[in-house]
Amino acid sequence: MTGELMSVLSPHRRRPQLSPLEPSRLEITRNTAPATPPPSQTLVFGHTFTDHMLTIPWDAVSGWGTPQIKPYGPLQLEPSATVLHYAQTLFEGMKAYRDEAGNVTLFRPDMNMKRMNNSARRIALPTFNGDALLDLIKQLVRIDKHWIPKEPGHSLYVRPTLIGNQKAIGVGPPNEALLFVILSPVGPYYPSGFKPVALYGTTEFVRAAPGGTGAFKLGVNYAPGVLPQKSAAALGYSQNLWLHGPEHHLTEVTEVRPFRCWTPRRLTVSAATELVTPPLDGMILPGVTRDSVLALAREHASGKKRLPNLADKLIISERGVTMKEVKAAAAAGRLVEMFGAGTAAVISPVDRIGYMGEDVHIPTGEDGMGPVSRPIWTELVGRQWGAIASEWSVPV
Amino acid sequence: MTGELMSVLSPHRRRPQLSPLEPSRLEITRNTAPATPPPSQTLVFGHTFTDHMLTIPWDAVSGWGTPQIKPYGPLQLEPSATVLHYAQTLFEGMKAYRDEAGNVTLFRPDMNMKRMNNSARRIALPTFNGDALLDLIKQLVRIDKHWIPKEPGHSLYVRPTLIGNQKAIGVGPPNEALLFVILSPVGPYYPSGFKPVALYGTTEFVRAAPGGTGAFKLGVNYAPGVLPQKSAAALGYSQNLWLHGPEHHLTEVTEVRPFRCWTPRRLTVSAATELVTPPLDGMILPGVTRDSVLALAREHASGKKRLPNLADKLIISERGVTMKEVKAAAAAGRLVEMFGAGTAAVISPVDRIGYMGEDVHIPTGEDGMGPVSRPIWTELVGRQWGAIASEWSVPV
Numbered sequence: 001m002t003g004e005l006m007s008v009l010s011p012h013r014r015r016p017q018l019s020p021l022e023p024s025r026l027e028i029t030r031n032t033a034p035a036t037p038p039p040s041q042t043l044v045f046g047h048t049f050t051d052h053m054l055t056i057p058w059d060a061v062s063g064w065g066t067p068q069i070k071p072y073g074p075l076q077l078e079p080s081a082t083v084l085h086y087a088q089t090l091f092e093g094m095k096a097y098r099d100e101a102g103n104v105t106l107f108r109p110d111m112n113m114k115r116m117n118n119s120a121r122r123i124a125l126p127t128f129n130g131d132a133l134l135d136l137i138k139q140l141v142r143i144d145k146h147w148i149p150k151e152p153g154h155s156l157y158v159r160p161t162l163i164g165n166q167k168a169i170g171v172g173p174p175n176e177a178l179l180f181v182i183l184s185p186v187g188p189y190y191p192s193g194f195k196p197v198a199l200y201g202t203t204e205f206v207r208a209a210p211g212g213t214g215a216f217k218l219g220v221n222y223a224p225g226v227l228p229q230k231s232a233a234a235l236g237y238s239q240n241l242w243l244h245g246p247e248h249h250l251t252e253v254t255e256v257r258p259f260r261c262w263t264p265r266r267l268t269v270s271a272a273t274e275l276v277t278p279p280l281d282g283m284i285l286p287g288v289t290r291d292s293v294l295a296l297a298r299e300h301a302s303g304k305k306r307l308p309n310l311a312d313k314l315i316i317s318e319r320g321v322t323m324k325e326v327k328a329a330a331a332a333g334r335l336v337e338m339f340g341a342g343t344a345a346v347i348s349p350v351d352r353i354g355y356m357g358e359d360v361h362i363p364t365g366e367d368g369m370g371p372v373s374r375p376i377w378t379e380l381v382g383r384q385w386g387a388i389a390s391e392w393s394v395p396v
Numbered sequence: 397m398t399g400e401l402m403s404v405l406s407p408h409r410r411r412p413q414l415s416p417l418e419p420s421r422l423e424i425t426r427n428t429a430p431a432t433p434p435p436s437q438t439l440v441f442g443h444t445f446t447d448h449m450l451t452i453p454w455d456a457v458s459g460w461g462t463p464q465i466k467p468y469g470p471l472q473l474e475p476s477a478t479v480l481h482y483a484q485t486l487f488e489g490m491k492a493y494r495d496e497a498g499n500v501t502l503f504r505p506d507m508n509m510k511r512m513n514n515s516a517r518r519i520a521l522p523t524f525n526g527d528a529l530l531d532l533i534k535q536l537v538r539i540d541k542h543w544i545p546k547e548p549g550h551s552l553y554v555r556p557t558l559i560g561n562q563k564a565i566g567v568g569p570p571n572e573a574l575l576f577v578i579l580s581p582v583g584p585y586y587p588s589g590f591k592p593v594a595l596y597g598t599t600e601f602v603r604a605a606p607g608g609t610g611a612f613k614l615g616v617n618y619a620p621g622v623l624p625q626k627s628a629a630a631l632g633y634s635q636n637l638w639l640h641g642p643e644h645h646l647t648e649v650t651e652v653r654p655f656r657c658w659t660p661r662r663l664t665v666s667a668a669t670e671l672v673t674p675p676l677d678g679m680i681l682p683g684v685t686r687d688s689v690l691a692l693a694r695e696h697a698s699g700k701k702r703l704p705n706l707a708d709k710l711i712i713s714e715r716g717v718t719m720k721e722v723k724a725a726a727a728a729g730r731l732v733e734m735f736g737a738g739t740a741a742v743i744s745p746v747d748r749i750g751y752m753g754e755d756v757h758i759p760t761g762e763d764g765m766g767p768v769s770r771p772i773w774t775e776l777v778g779r780q781w782g783a784i785a786s787e788w789s790v791p792v
Contacts, residue, residue, distance in 0.1 A: 044564075045565075045566060046476070046564045046565035046566045047563075047564045047566075049475075049476060053475055072475070073475075074472040074473060074474055074475075075472070075473050075474075075475055075480075076470040076471070076472060077470060077471050077473055078470055078471075079445075079449055079468070079469075079470075079471055079557075079576055079578045080442070080445060080578060080580075082619075083479070083480060083485075084471075084479060084485055084557060084559055084615075085485065085487050085555070085557060085615055085618070086615050086618035086619045087483035087485055087614070087615030087616045087618060087619045088618075088619035088622070089479075089480055089481065089483055089619075091481050121623075122620070122623060123619050123620065123622070123623070124619070124622035124623050124626065159481070159565055161475075161480060161481060163480055164619070167443075168440075168442045168443045169441075169442035169555055169578075169580065170441060170442045170443075171618050171619075171621065171622060171625075172622055172625070173622055173626065180475055182475045182476060182565075184476075184565065203607075204607060205607045205608075206605050206606070206607035206608050209602050209605035209608065210602070211599075211600060211601045211602035212601075212602050212605065212608075212620070213620045218483070218619075218620070219480075219481055219482050219483030219616075220483045220615075220616035220619060220620055222481070222482035222483060222484075222567050223478075223482045223483045223484035223485075223519050223520070223560070223567075223614075223616060224518070224519065224608070224609045224614070224616055225567065226484070226519065226520035226567060226568055226569055227517075227518060227519070227520050229567075229568070230520065230569065
């Protein structure tokens with residue numbers, strides 16, 4: 001009796017009553033005027049969307065509402081909606097692939113669901129059961145799977161987004177939110193072979209700082225990078241290589257396309273080769289492709305699964321790397337290659353870094369890739385596209 | 397002839413053809429079902445909006461489009477709109493006041509227009525003629541001026557917002573944007589006298605960093621502060637006092653309400669009193685109220701306009717202040733008062749700072765304010781509310 005009364009009075013009492021994200025409540029409204037997917041060769045990243053989208057409302061009183069798959073179309077947002085004023089938004093990027101037999105798969109989607117919940121906690125948006133959202137995403141992809149281009153290297157980009165949607169201009173945890181998922185057919189990042197990129201070592205602007213939001217996939221990490229990217233482009237570089245602190249530690253690369261590329265680096269150390277990438281120190285996004293590259297390299301190094309044509313002796317390091325070290329290695333001929341990793345490009349080779357008024361030149365192979373990235377890329381895309389069976393590939 | 401040909405070929409050729417923001421193109425659609433403004437005592441900040449809003453579209457091909465004043469209502473945004481994914485948004489906050497004679501004024505709106513353009517440049521959104529936008533804002537306020545509550549201390553909060561609205565998920569300068577202005581009647585920040593706030597000296601999270609966006613009024617500076625604010629509230633503090641660097645320099649205060657408060661601080665130095673606030677070092681928002689407080693204090697100190705009841709000898713400093721200095725001054729009894737400044741509260745006194753596990757207590761006067769802030773506040777609100785004539789007050 002007393003216990004019951006106390007629980008009624010407790011401010012936490014209402015929490016258990018909030019509805020969880022529930023796939024069984026899904027309502028589907030078919031698009032009665034479906035579009036014809038455009039020819040694959042005309043696709044521009046992120047400009048074409050499929051016939052349907054998934055929306056799931058949330059509010060602080062009742063929790064997650066009815067998931068709906070419905071025709072792709074405009075969202076109605078109040079002019080006072082939180083996201084429009086205070087940037088309360090987060091997103092994920094993942095791809096659905098179709099193998100030669102016609103099977104559709106997602107690549108390590110559990111990683112995206114986990115990261116999305118971490119982002120939600122950081123930006124004070126509601127969390128959810130990742131398996132439940134994944135179930136709904138699969139249903140959406142199945143309905144629009146004919147939008148996945150048949151050509152090799154093509155895929156369906158999946159973009160889950162969660163926005164604060166409170167109808168009042170106050171900064172705080174919103175009492176309304178909206179989760180939505182849209183799908184966009186995309187071509188290969190490098191349609192005619194790998195093209196190494198030139199990076200601008202950026203010290204005038206920062207992308208992230210200790211105690212900031214750099215380790216989370218939040219909208220706030222992206223728009224502020226547009227001006228620095230324009231500045232880098234004006235100097236002839238394609239993207240910013242964000243350098244941190246007085247020693248100019250390498251952190252991340254911003255692409256014009258919306259992906260963070262990680263920058264594993266390889267330095268020849270005595271008889272072995274070292275694959276180096278900056279550690280997850282709170283300023284760096286825990287990338288799915290980054291994690292996959294490291295996992296494949298470690299499997300190779302441990303002998304668990306050797307990758308053809310990759311150096312026998314490989315040291316894998318997550319440690320800080322400074323521009324001084326990169327310059328010294330390049331000057332000494334010890335720098336083997338440099339590349340970024342991300343969902344869009346998978347592997348993105350680098351051939352030049354503009355740094356403090358001069359260019360540091362990075363070796364690249366004939367096809368743009370180097371001796372470490374090439375065998376790792378081959379294994380990775382084999383798993384993504386279904387040519388190599390693996391647990392990372394999840395049936396839709 | 398050659399000159400003409402060259403100008404046709406020049407990549408900059410199109411720029412002059414972009415339409416400027418043009419008030420004479422304004423179209424007005426009256427709300428045929430206007431609402432009755434609610435009783436003033438029921439107003440909650442940012443929850444009530446007037447009958448009309450102003451919208452102005454922009455695109456990269458034609459520039460600024462037709463300004464429209466129309467009934468307040470939902471915006472239709474594509475699910476792929478830039479603002480929803482990459483936080484490309486900025487805003488301003490200003491107030492329209494009504495004096496006893498019924499005249500409506502804005503307070504230093506030129507400062508907001510200038511800051512808004514600075515924000516636009518930083519986040520790669522289009523700039524505009526500030527006088528033109530101000531003209532349109534005045535027309536909007538005039539149409540809804542009956543929404544300004546008649547009670548003393550009340551006002552109409554004006555919220556201009558500019559969002560990236562490109563219908564494609566790519567990070568870059570958007571090819572579409574939308575500027576909109578909404579109005580919200582607000583009551584006094586402290587309806588029953590000043591109430592000093594307790595701040596939590598925050599070192600676990602950062603709001604801004606050198607090279608970042610802290611000096612611009614961008615959405616990205618706000619949502620990341622919600623989680624730290626919740627953490628501070630759980631410890632019994634109302635807001636975060638952001639401390640920067642190894643010496644814990646005071647920077648800004650985040651409020652639950654959407655305003656940055658500046659923290660002028662006064663330390664007794666020999667026979668004079670020092671009013672101190674951190675300098676505009678790139679991490680701090682150039683606040684209109686901050687600037688106004690400094691201007692009034694400087695007019696007083698120089699003898700140009702003496703403020704009644706304010707100490708004759710006043711030193712005004714924009715310089716770094718560390719928590720070590722604050723603690724020492726408090727311990728020595730040299731700390732006279734501490735307050736923040738912002739559009740919402742105007743002056744917000746502080747009585748306590750939680751810092752590294754202990755509380756630093758700050759003196760406050762009987763009414764919550766101190767001997768420096770009280771005379772400055774009196775002059776400032778006198779100018780805002782029209783009791784004291786000044787150039788800062790701009791007729792609508």
